[in-house]
Amino acid sequence: MTNPQIETFARQIREKLPTHDSPEQAAGALKKDLTSIGFSFTSEMDQNLAVALEQVIASLEDVEILRRSSLIKKRDPWYKGPGSKDVHWPALKGYLKNSKGWDENTIASIDESSSEVVSLLANPNNESFRHRGLVVGYVQSGKTANMTSVIAKAVDAGYNLIVLLGGVTNKLRAQTQRRIEHDIVNRHRHFWQLYTTEQNDGDYTYPANGSFTMPVPGRAQLVVMKKITSRLETFRKTIIDDKGKPKTPLAILRQLKVLLIDDECDQASVNSSNNDYDMTRINAEIRKILRALPAVSYVGYTATPFANVFIDPYPLNQNDLDDLYPEDFITTLPRTDGYFGAREVFGYAPVDPDGPESPEEAGRNMIRHVPDEKLKLLRPIRISEKDSFHPQMTEELENAVLWFLLSCAIRRARGQYEQHMTMLVHTSPYIIQHERMAKLIKQWIESNLVELTSDFGEFQNKMEQVLKEETDQVPLEYDGIYSLADLRPHLKSTLDALEFAIENGESFERLDYTLEPKTYIVVGGTVLARGLTLEGLSVSFFLRTSMQYDTLLQMGRWFGYRKGYEDLPRLWTTAELTSNFRALARIEEEIREDISNYRKHGVTPKEFAVRVRAIPGMAITAASKMRHTYRSNISFEGRHVQTIRFDHQSDTKVAGNWEAAVQFVDDVFAKRPFETQGGGKRHLAREVSLQEVRKFLVAYDICEHHMDLKKDLLLGYIDQAADRLQEWNVGIITPTGKREAEKPLGVLGQVNAARRSQLKDNERGYADIKALMSKSDILIDTMDPETVKSNGSWAEIKNDRPQIPLLLLYVIDGKSEAQSTSRKDLDAVSDLIGIGIVFPGTPDQAGDYFSVGLDAPVPEQIASEEELLAEALDGAVDE
Structure with a gap:
């Protein structure tokens, strides 16, 4: 039983909890405060307050961490879910519900999965620890929401320095900083000390005093920095210099409980040099940071764990530096309701292959193929042509642009004026081609602007045809009649709002979804392939190929959440890319199934080596990241x-x-x-x-x-x-x-x-x-x-x-x-x-698998984590 007054009382009790010993005390204080300002409590109000108190007490009971999706190294459990004194998670939960409008089921899923991840971290009440784990999500699947929830709960549980490696570009770092501030920091700004900001020059630099500050109970420090050598080196030298001498006093260092989150951890973090004694610099700096900190949990987040599971669990120089193999846990995030991913795009094997497929088995009919003979008109075939080639407006590209304009008009007709709308064009890795493709589309729209919004003419016939073909193949799922005449006013407002953005390694920061709703056609390269979120993406024109599983999967920017316009997304691509993606979807599911199968048999991450089927002609990940893998004996056992x-x-x-x-x-x-x-x-x-x-x-x-x-x-x-x-x-x-x-x-x-x-x-x-x-x-x-x-x-x-x-x-x-x-x-x-x-x-x-070569040392060869840490700290004291 609930009513608005009960919900209000429950919220107010939770708000008072951090300053009281129990929910009962908080409820008593609430009644006292309300009485002091003139409220006269009736028997009904007392009853409502009692019900609200019961709800709060029930919500604070220990959560059973089921570990449904995790491989873990055996250890004592320590985290049983949010507690009555928590500050940051209740605030984030309320923000997600009240400001972002998330439904109860989505919040409950995030709550459960983030509690599982926090339970897998090291206990921050321990004096020292070095912990390494991997969280496997889905591309564009709310991975960041889980990450922010984990941060909030980890700080509530006792972690006091949060370090987040937010991509390798200013755009990704700034995007991550903004998200963390909006979702967590701004809820209780006075509890946070920030070493970085969202500005272009806001990346990590040496603190004014050259050291981290002594943590204050109940407060936390935050660093969001790019994953590049110079920043990592600066961060590490704030802890300890090249000679091992502490730059942050040991008294402070021993009080820091660090959660280091590596977003897109298979990018740049994985050691890809030729041998373990010659580590790549980014990998080396991350490993040095982990060695320098007395108490740190390192957690990698990725949708493509292919590179990470190929790290050797037993590196040759493990006594010198930790590698980043997820030794302590590997966990998979659940697939939440409303996610629009490979299963929706490609469907799955029908239950009855003899009969017609159900719509779910067939997948949404959203893929349109660009014939191979048209590719030479859209992108340079050879690298020698990249400077001289000029793309042409093919029928397929024209249809894609027209459908994007129509989809924006349909969304506006549905009342989604206040939402972002984006089209992605990704045809070539070359920067000069991004500029020429954007110019081609922009000039095409400008030269046909009048015809696009008139009542008759060739373009109106073309748009009528595109609208009919697309809605015949994927019927509109929401009420309303969307004839071209109905959509024409919305088409005009779409064209008025339309902006072009070029996103690549050399472009200025062009995309900005932080203020008013945007309607974008985005043309770009690698920066769009990984990490950068394209809000309201409904149409993709995607020809860029990759010969690696992880890069190809990360390029699936059309996956994500499409609430209110699930019937509108379209993808123009090649038949070959479609085939590879369909195969890749099966491989990705196999990895998750393998993690589940191994968990049932009590296998620890160090004993675990995910085997990834090799698609002919496609590498799993960059060959340099696979130094510890070998082609294992082929086995079809149980398959x-x-x-x-x-x-x-x-x-x-x-x-x-x-x-x-x-x-x-x-x-x-x-x-x-x-x-x-x-x-x-x-x-x-x-x-x-x-x-x-x-x-x-x-x-x-x-x-x-x-x-x-x-x-x-x-x-x-x-x-x-x-x-x-x-x-x-x-x-x-x-x-x-x-x-x-x-x-x-x-x-x-x-x-x-x-x-x-x-x-x-x-x-x-x-x-x-x-x-x-x-x-x-x-x-x-x-x-x-x-x-x-x-x-x-x-x-x-x-x-x-x-x-x-x-x-x-x-x-x-x-x-x-x-x-x-x-x-x-x-x-x-x-x-x-x-x-x-x-x-x-x-x-x-x-x-046909690639697999980690487990040349495991015998137990006496492995020094304990505690011994290595003690030696490092003793050495620092001697200095």
Whole structure:
């Protein structure tokens, strides 16, 4: 039961808590204060005050830290959630609710996930500690909100110096400083001492007294600085000089409890020099800072942990300097409601591949492909052309700009005048090309300004066409009729408000979302690829390629929150980039699943090495950051694989696979009968020999465009694991219905063919069907496949399977028609044969992986953290 008066009383009790010993005392003080200014408490008001007190007491009970998403080194728990005396988190929580308008569910999610991260830090009540952890979020997913919540709670818990490494550019640092000040510092400004400001010259410099100040109980000091060598060196020399002599007095140093947060920690922080004895300077300075501070928790935040998990947990010179391997914890942030990410863009494998995809499985139909032949008109193909090349206004770029203007008009029609609206154009890494692309778009709009807002003419027809095509493909989700006539007044206001910004390493600070609402077309380069938030992003024209997982994922600036305009975002890009992103989305989910799987088995971060599948032709991260990795033995243990890409126009390969399947079926049937299921539509043979299976797999052609299924690696693993794979079960999966294959499948005769249409707009000549297997298929050889449930996760369902390898054959109708707007007809030269394999075992390895080489030292070789710290401090005292 609640009412406005109860809510007011509860808020006022919380406000008084920091200066009283208990909620009861705070409630009594509140009643006394109100009575002293003339309020006469009625029995109803007393009852409301009592209810409010109960709510406050309930909210302050210890929070159970479930550690649902974390790998942790074993240690004593110390943090059980916000306490009654906390100052900064209650203020931030209220600010998020009252000023930013966040809903209760979002705040509750941030509250829970930030409490988990704080519980993983070192206890600030300890005299000394050196702690290292990694927080894995999603691109543009509220990572900063979690970070600010962690800072607020950490200060409440006893940390008194917060150091935040906010990117490598002035723009990113200033953006981070502003966010921290607005969200935390300004709530209780008198509790904070700031060493940095949001001004261009506000980065970290030596304090006036050349030292950090003695921390005051209940207060905190803040540093937000760029992650560049000069600033890091200046910060370190405020603690200790190059000779190890303290610059901040030891009496002060021992009182500092430091939380060092490294935002985008896979950028610049990871040691990328050739060997451990020649560390890169940024990495070295961060490590020196960690060594110089007696009590510090280092926490890296990233959406792309690929580089971090390749740090050697056992560096050769660990006794000289700590590396940044997240030894103490690795945790993943939850995927909050309203997040618009890879799952929304690309969808996921359908539950029933035979039937039409649901809208969620298909993903939003927001991607528009730029044909390869148009690329030469939009960006220089060779570096030698970067100074002479001038981009042209292609139909695709024109459509993207028009849709952006229309999307802004639609948002204005929805009453979103007070919100930012942005288009991103990212086509080239070259600065001169950013300037020319911005000039091209600006001149195109200016020269057609009258036609864009008139009642008739060529442009009106073009805009009518774009509006119809886009809203046909992605229907508008909010009430209202948006004809071009309805939108015309809003189009004019959009064009009046439109600004252009160039964002790259050499541009002045152009983007500014801090004051009035902005309507931007932003053209830029690397600075847009990482960290810099583009508010209200609805349209991206994105052609820049990257051959690294982490950079490519970070370039996904179109991910984030799109409340009130989830139906409007569009992405113009190449078919190849779309394919890579779709594969990357699966890889990213695998990392999170691996962390979860290892957590269940009690694995610590130091024993943990995330294995990342290698996309052919794409490095995981910069090769220099992978010095400690090696290509591990390929293992498909506990995994299931399936063919989803086919050379469907190749007569030779299609016919060859059919012949291989016929021969295999005949060979299997010659030695044992097939069991039939589902009214004779599914067939199962048990105890098929490895030799028979291998013979078929050698004859079967797997499309080379598979990202994660290579024939030589598959056969290599099967040969290596032959002792455990001697007997197989083999299933023939055919659907019910009247679609029959063109030819008989050997001794089985005429069989039904499954419908699998292909994804649209593939320029590489293969057909991608997205998914072949369903969960129910892999239960074909269970004791009673009709009763076993197939609605759990893949891992749960595989637990119900016998520990026997299973090979499934699928007959696919070569003339399969598209069943949704995201698909097109399969259009194969003949019926296809697809295969799926389910391997027994525990899925702790899979695919073609790179992995940390754990050349672990024996325990007596590792000095304790406390011994090393004591030696460092004793040495400083001797100086």
